[in-house]
Amino acid sequence: MRVHLDTDLAGDPDDVAALVYLLARDDVELTGITTVDDAGGRRAGYVAEVLRLTGRHDVPFAAGAEVSLTTGLPGGRPPPGPPYWPAEAPARPGPLDAALDLLAASVSAGAIVVGIGPATTLAHLERRSPAALRDAHVVLMGGWVEQPPDGFPRWQAARDWNTVCDPVAATEVRRAAGRLTVVPLAVTARVHLRDRDLPRLRASGPVGRLMATQAEAYRDDQGTTALALAHSGLPDDLVNFHHDPLAVAVATGWPGVTVETTTLRPVPGDDVGQLERTSATDPAGRLVDLVVAVDGTAFAEHWLRTVEALPRA
Numbered sequence: 001m002r003v004h005l006d007t008d009l010a011g012d013p014d015d016v017a018a019l020v021y022l023l024a025r026d027d028v029e030l031t032g033i034t035t036v037d038d039a040g041g042r043r044a045g046y047v048a049e050v051l052r053l054t055g056r057h058d059v060p061f062a063a064g065a066e067v068s069l070t071t072g073l074p075g076g077r078p079p080p081g082p083p084y085w086p087a088e089a090p091a092r093p094g095p096l097d098a099a100l101d102l103l104a105a106s107v108s109a110g111a112i113v114v115g116i117g118p119a120t121t122l123a124h125l126e127r128r129s130p131a132a133l134r135d136a137h138v139v140l141m142g143g144w145v146e147q148p149p150d151g152f153p154r155w156q157a158a159r160d161w162n163t164v165c166d167p168v169a170a171t172e173v174r175r176a177a178g179r180l181t182v183v184p185l186a187v188t189a190r191v192h193l194r195d196r197d198l199p200r201l202r203a204s205g206p207v208g209r210l211m212a213t214q215a216e217a218y219r220d221d222q223g224t225t226a227l228a229l230a231h232s233g234l235p236d237d238l239v240n241f242h243h244d245p246l247a248v249a250v251a252t253g254w255p256g257v258t259v260e261t262t263t264l265r266p267v268p269g270d271d272v273g274q275l276e277r278t279s280a281t282d283p284a285g286r287l288v289d290l291v292v293a294v295d296g297t298a299f300a301e302h303w304l305r306t307v308e309a310l311p312r313a
Helices: 014-024 039-054 096-108 120-128 167-176 195-202 206-222 224-229 243-251 296-308
Strands: 002-007 029-035 112-115 137-141 179-183 192-194 238-241 257-266 275-277 286-294
Touching (some): 002 243, 014 039, 014 296, 029 039, 120 167, 192 195, 192 296, 195 206, 243 286
Parallel strands (some): 137 179
Antiparallel strands (some): 257 275
């Protein structure tokens, strides 16, 4: 199975967790990695660091879009340095066209395109080459349809970071994709990395130690332990949500999710990219594979077993 990953890696640690999962899958050919919201190529530099730690010098990557199509500004938080990342990981800037060429080559090769950040780089490809995504299967992490269920944080649509950073790009890519799978926050809120998992990560080699270090720093910076104690649906040793690892697992066929084929449309008048269900005859709608449920416990073990099996560089 061929996969292209488009990522805002180097912010929340779940992007690294998603990339390592793909690298560990022996049935996945990672045809390319492009970054997004990547001013100066810092995120691409951290992609290079993950590839170095895993000995995967065969995977091409390129720095993608720097600013949001909606605002003309960087869409998210700048990537952190230590302790999340080693200080010696240099930036890898490059022309946007190099990223778009890599993405176009992946699409031509039949790769599933998985977007786990804002959709800006993907939208740039469609603007440069209209209908470039017409034959592609695009899987997007993000797409606000509803809140998580009772027992989980009562997030609002503004929490749907990947969409809110660039709703214009998200709308364009949803419209352009030949096949579209949406993995929304209401489902990814149910998949977790826990403190009890960290010893297994540390024992799994250099990239496992990196992920464990990042997870602990994120837990302490974001106060996820206190968040967990306030919501009965969360484990009391919560470290992070596995939003992006679930999205790449869905793209590669992990069976522990429920997918509903439905028609979605943008909410009229909304400015943050919310979606709502509509009839199949609605001209503003499109057919979507929407992930609506997940076995979170099974996924946590599946992800850990997969990354533990990664050959050590």
